Every structure is written in C-alpha cells, then in structure tokens.
Amino acid sequence: MADSPERSVWDSVIVLTREAQERGSDPFLWAMQLSSYLNSAEASVSLPSVELSDVLVSYICWDNNVPIMWKFLDKALVLNIVPPMLVLALLSIRVIPSRRVQPAAYGLFMELLKRHAFTSLKSQLHAMNYQRIMQSIDTVLRLSQIFGLQRSEAGTIMVEFIFSIMCQLLDASLDDEGLLELTSEKKFRWEDTPQDMEVGAYDDSNDEKQTEHLERMQKFNTVMAIELIGQFLKNKVTSEILYLARQNMSAHWESFTQRLLLLGANSSALRNMKVITPEELLKLTSNTQMVSLDCKLKSRRKFHDTLAMGPLASSVGLCNEACRSSLWLPLDLFLEDAVETTEVIGRSAIETITGLVKVSRATNYTTWHDTFLGLWIAALRVVQRDRDPIESPRPRLDSRLCLLLSITTLVVADLIEEDESALCDETQYGSSNQCKEKRVPGKCRHGLVSCLQMLGDFQGLLIPPQSTVYAANQAAAKGMLFISGVDVGNANSECVLMKDMPTNCSGNMRHLIVEACIARNLLDTSAYFWPGYVNGNISEKPHGLSSKVPGWTSFMQGASLTQVMISALVSSPASRLEELEKIFEIAVNGSNDEKISVAMILCGASLTWGWNIQEHAAAFIIKLLTPPAPADYSGSDSHLIGYAPLLNVLIVGISSFDRLQIFSQHGLVPQLACSLMTICEVFGSCVPNVVWPAVKGKRITAHDVFSNAFVLFLRLWRFNRPPIEHRVGNTYPVQSPLTPDYLLLVRNSHLGSPENVHWVQSKRRLSAVANSASADPIFLKSFPKLEVWFLQHFACIVSTLSELVQGTSVHQIVDKLLKIMFSNTYEGSQSRNSVTSESSGFSGPKNEDTFPRLNDPAWDILEAIPFVAEASLKACAHGKISPRELATGQCGILA
Secondary structure, three states: OOOOHHHHHHHHHHHHHHHHHHHOOOHHHHHHHHHHHHHOOOOOOOOOOHHHHHHHHHHHOOOOOOHHHHHHHHHHHHOOOOOHHHHHHHHHHHHOOOOOOOHHHHHHHHHHHHHHOOOOHHHHHOOOOHHHHHHHHHHHHOHHHHHOOOOOOHHHHHHHHHHHHHHHHHHHHHHHOOOHHHOOOOOOOOOOOHHHHOOOOOOOOOOHHHHHHHHHHHHHHHHHHHHHHHHHHHOHHHHHHHHHHHHHOHHHHHHHHHHHHHHHHHOHHHHOOOOOOHHHHHHHHHHHHHHHHHHHHOOHHHHHHHHOOOHHHHHHOOOOHHHHHHHHHHHHHHHHHHHHOOOOOOOOHHHHHHHHHHHHHHHHOOOHHHHHHHHHHHHHHHHHOOOOOOOOOOOOHHHHHHHHHHHHHHHHHHHHHHHHHHHOOHHHHOOHHHHHHOOOOOHHHHHHHHHHHHHOOOHHHOOOOHHHHHHHHHHHHHHHHHHOOOOOOOOOHHHOOHHHOOOOOOOOHHHHHHHHHHHOOOOOHHHHHOOOOOOOOOOOOOOOOOOOOOOHHHHHOOOOOOHHHHHHHHHOOOOOHHHHHHHHHHHHHOOHHHHHHHHHHHOOHHHHOOOOOHHHHHHHHHHHHOOOOOOOOOOOOOHHHHHHHHHHHHHHHOOOHHHHHHHHHOOOHHHHHHHHHHHHHHHOOOOOOOOEEOHHHOEEOHHHHHHHHHHHHHOOOOOOOOOHHHOOOOOOOOOOOOOHHHHHHHHHHOOOOOOOOOOOHHHHHHHHHHHHHOOOOOOHHHOHHHHHHHHHHHHHHHOOOOOOOOOOHHHHHHHHHHHHHOOOOOOOOOOOOOOOOOOOOOOOOOOHHHOOOOOOOHHHHHHHHHHHHHHHHHHHHOOOOOHHHHHHOOOOOOO
C-alpha cells in the first residue's frame, strides 16, 4: 500500500530532524528549516501542528532520547511550531511512568513544564485551532473518562488538563517515596501502554557509581516535582483554574488533597526543601478552600452574577456554575492580562477579543444574547476586580475603563457590522453603499439590546468606582432629562449639577455602557425607556445648565481658546468626533501657542476618559506627531525641527502608563513607534544649539525632545530582554515581536485603502492612521542612526564590548561624560588609557555644573554610553568609587 501524502510529509520531517541531529545543528536553525518546510506548498501544514507534536514526541521516546532532541523540541515550543500543552500531555504519559529508568528525561520534561505550562498558557488560549488542540489532549489523557464530566468544551478540558498534570506529579512523588501504597488506590493511576515503558540503557548496569548517580537524579526529580506542584497552586492563572477543578470535580479534588496531606506528613524530600515547607504547601490548598468559602459568603454576588444568572446559565447547560466559566476562560485571561501586563502589545485588543468571542461562540453554540452578556460581564469584572496592593500600589483604572467602555463597545460594533453586512443582499440593492444604507437590525443587534436590559440585574458588578461616580450620575441624568421631555436646547449638558437633579438620579456602570453604545449608533434613545433604567422624572430644566459656561458646547458655538476654556477642555472629555475635528483643525492652522494648547487638550481627559471618541483622540495625537512639511518649506533640515515644542508636549502628555496602555489596547503602538522613530532620528542628529520656549516658562533643546521620545520608544518593545535565541549571524531578529523592525512590519500591514468595504471599522481606522504618515511601507533602514544604535545595543548584550578607539569623537564624549558624572580627580583624562585602563581613578562625585553641557548630537552620546558604563563598573570593581556613589552619582548627561 502506497504511503499517503500526509505520511510522506512526516517522513520528510523525520529525515530533516535526523540529519540535523547527526550534524549537531543549531536548534534555532533546525526550527527555521522545519517551519519553512511545513509552510511550503509541498507540505502545506498549518502551525502549530497537532500531528507534528505526536511525531516529535514519538521520535524522542525512546530511540532518540538525547539532549539535542530535547533542545529541538524546546525550540519548536518557543516558536509555536507545536502546541505546548499538547506536547506536555504527550510527554506526561510517556515520561512520568518511565521516570525511574529515564530520570534525565523526567527532569527535562519538568523543565519544559516550568517554561511552558505557565508562560504559554494564555497564548495557547488564543490559537485558532484551540478547540482541536484541547480535543487532542482529551484523547491523549482520557480526561473525559477519568473525571467523568458531561461536557467536553475546550475550557473544560483546559481545567482537566492542568489538574491532571498536577495529579500526575503528586502521584509520582508519592510513588518515588514509597507512600503510594498508603493511598486507597495503592497504585499509579496514569500508567501508559507497555510499549512506551521499555527499559532504558541503565537497566543492565551494575556499576555502583552509576547507580548512585541515578538515585541522586531521582531524588532531585522528586524535589522538582514537589516544587512544581507548589507553583501550580501559587500561580495566579493556574490557581484560578484549579479552583474551577475543585468546584466541578469535588470527589477528585478531595482525593488530591488527601494525597497532598499524606505527602506533607511523610515526605522526607519535602521536609528537607528550602523553597517550600510542608506547612506552606498544605496552606495553599487551604487557601483554595477559603477562596471557595469567600465566593459563597462574601463574593457570591460577584461570582454567581457572572456565572449563574439569566439565559447565560441556561444556554450553556453545564452541570454547575463554575464549570460554565471555563467556557469564557480565554476571554477572562486575556482581559486581565491586558490590564495587568507592564508591557504594551502591537496587536489591537479589539481584534484579539473579537476573535476570541467568535471562537467561543462557535465552539460553545451560544446565542448573541449570551455572547454579549458574557463579554460585558467579563469586562465589568476587570474593572471591579480587587487590586493587590503588593502587586500594584497604583490601580490602573483608566486603562481598565478603556477596556470596558471603549474597546468592548468597539468589539460589539465590529461584530454587529459583520452580522448585518452578511444579512444585506447586495444584489438587491445594487451597491455596497446602498446596502449599508438599507441595512436592517439583525439578531446580533437584538442580542445586544436584550443582554443590556438583563445586565441591570447584576447590581454587584455595576457599582461604579469612586472616580467614575460623577460620570455615571451624568449619564443617568441625561436619560432622566430625555424621558421627562425637558428641552435643554444649546445648554452645556456636561455642566449639569447633580444637586439640581432628584435624589434618586444615581447612575451605575450600565448607564455608562448604554451611553457608549448610543454614541456609536449601536442603540437608540429608546434605551432610556427600559424598565428600571431611570427612576422617576424631572419637571423643569436644571438651574446649572447654561451655554455660556466654558466647555465643549460653548467652544463649538464659537468661544475662543482662552486659558479658562483650555483648562475646561483639558479636564473634560469631548463627546463627539466633530469636537475633536474642530480642535485638530486649530492644531493644523493655528499659531504655535494654539498648537501647544491643542496638544494639551488632546492628551487630557479626551484621551483618558473620552470613551466614546477615545480612538479618534489617539489617532489625532499620532497625526500631530508626524506633521506634513509645509508647502513652502525649503530648508535643508527636517521640517520637524520647527515643531519641537508641540512634539515635546505630545510626547510628555502620553508618557504615563495608563495613556500608553490606551494606545496599546487600540492597536496604535506600531503607528506610535513609527512616529517616535522619525522624531528620534531627526532630533538625535541635531546639535542642541537652539532653545525653544515650552509650557510653564520652561525651555527645551533638541536633547530634551530626543530624550523624551527615545525613552517612550524604548517602552514600546522589550529592549532590555532581547531574544538572543532568535539571532542568526550578524542580523537582528526581525521575526520577534521584541524589535522595532517587527513593529514597523505590523504598521506596514495596516496600509491599504481605509475605504475597503470588506474591512470592519477597527481595521479601517488603523489603515487611516497608518496612511496619514505615509502610504508607503517604512522599514528600519529608513532610520540609519536608529539602526546603527540598535545593532550596537544588540551586540553589547550578545557579546563583549569592542575596544574603544583612542582619539575619536566617541572617545572624547566618553571622557566628557565621565567628568560630568564623577570627580575632579579624573586621572588621565587626556591619556590614551583614560577609558580602557582597569585602574581608572575616581575619587568621588562632583557637581556637574562645573563642566560644560554636552553639545554633541544625542546619537553620538548614546554610542559612547556602553563605554562609559564599562569604565564606571571597572572603577567600582577596583574600589575607586563605591557602589553607592555609582548608583547616586549626578548623571545629567542630556540635561
């Protein structure tokens, strides 16, 4: 019988792997060759590949159980060529039962578990073939048979998988210490088939040293397995998943806790461990029980409102509340990660959440009502979730509210647009524009209406944070004025005083959500008449309403930009796109002072609290960061030099963590990075001989603009953790999301026609912003100074610092910097050995004011920084300066 084409593909993979193994190839090179072959037309295998997981694991166990193959496998996991969770499942049933005859493999398996069970979990939840991966894991580990849950959705399998891995490690540890016989089963429950249990090369050996070595390895593995159990119970994500296991598999959880008690009471390995004590390990499970009690008593409203109320419960139809939540586990994890992470992301949260909602709805067969209800509840929980003051002393409320009131609303808008576009018969209306005009509400929009009506039942989730109480009350007041028929005319509605409203006019988060949906034409004002939406009415116009009060209403009526007006517009968000368009027009055509005022307004409340127009405020900021050259400009220098004060105000205005997260969630980081690269390239090449006036009487130079832009640019990618494993030769890792080049590639992918009718609104917005700077692709080579610095930065981390050439301009800058940073007694500052000598002499810090400021271009100064750092560390190592002096020295290099 001839081999099938699929069989031929995997045979070719084995041949490629065996050849790389024999040559001792670099794992990254092997992974690149493998990925290239699988993506070729000949193989046409989508990645991550379920089939490849079994091929690689079967190849290793046990004929090719050698170190290089485990390195190959790890690289395939890192590059997402194979799904990590499936690989770990396949390895667990082969390696754990064979751990005594293959102790090295058991140790390597647990190392892979440490690397990928925690860090890769969230990324796997976002995979497009997530459902298939989970079903494969269920088949491999027989989870449905073992745990007996009635449903096998992907989220349920995820819970079973994490719990099963921890149970396997626990049973293996008990077995290794001779304690398994004290359990009720008295045997290891996860035995694999006999052919996978073949005896390794050590079985016939009687060498005493080798036997001792094996025993040491086995003891070490037992300690590592217990440490991993503790990590599973401590980790924020896996502990929440294990809580779901406790709720839904009570009998199995009880058995697990009994075994853990047995291990804690009798394990000699655990007693001798310093990382975790028996008491601490047992306390982790008791904490889980306390979380259960807390959910039942203190937080029942918050937890059960999310999982058990209304049609969401009945449509999913699982056996109990907590199991239902596993259906929305990917969404919950992503939303929490979006606000918890200290890093920005290059991909729009709108795109990611939309994909997760589509996958969850398709795999779980939920209605639009249930889908939207689950989405709004998940977003509300992000806002309401208690903050741990140890992890984050400053709550990031602005970015959380952005996720709820702007991002989630835009996700709903895209889903409704897609649904109603599919319902529209273009052949009937003749064109796409006519189709859009004739579009009728579909089930998706009706599902939004019904779910928001029911959302009012979840009172525990709708309590507004203290800082949003006024905005929520304003939203409720707007509804009350409307249903009361009070005509406010041209009055400034943002100045309604709540003391003029009835005492029962109090708002909650649903009022803000409904206002956000009305602003984006997802709902109409009939929402104000929903039962319970507004309590009571008002018979007369509130006294506080006036069209003369400084604010957006009076500004749109022609009021000038006085200081009072500017302060009002900075502190209150715009409510309509037309308001931002008018203020942006002033930034384009106004005076320099007006441009700076507009920059302050755009970076103010409109960006942080203008949830209905937030994406437009961010887009206008990016447009101002890349202003076009005036038609009559003929200078040799970049036209950006003349915009220095405006650019500096914009850069400083968006530098806070919350504001940067808002750009990240809207998918504007690639466009922002491109703008900052341009600014850094221009101002980093300037000699700081020009001083510009800035806000509050301050003055700035090219160094100030460059410093602010460069620091903000560094925060957009993980410059401090370069992916060394991705490096090939003298090139930098373009494929990695950790590099500027990657951000530019993402930006270039947004180029295209903003009017593309096949794109949803979010994609059209990103395309419009990308095209506003340049309609052509932009690459790192477009910024030669930045590229040189990036290669130097990368080279300094992956290798030792090259020797500094004496007498060069860089050498002179190094000497200047060391003088500024440290002391009078700067020995040999004119000597050729002033930098390279290991005995560079510094006696202590000195005031930098005695030295002239640096007038060199910023890029030249950055080129000298590594040599300054090396000289300073050498001086510290040789006792010329103390670590305290090094850490607290006056280093105002670019000041």
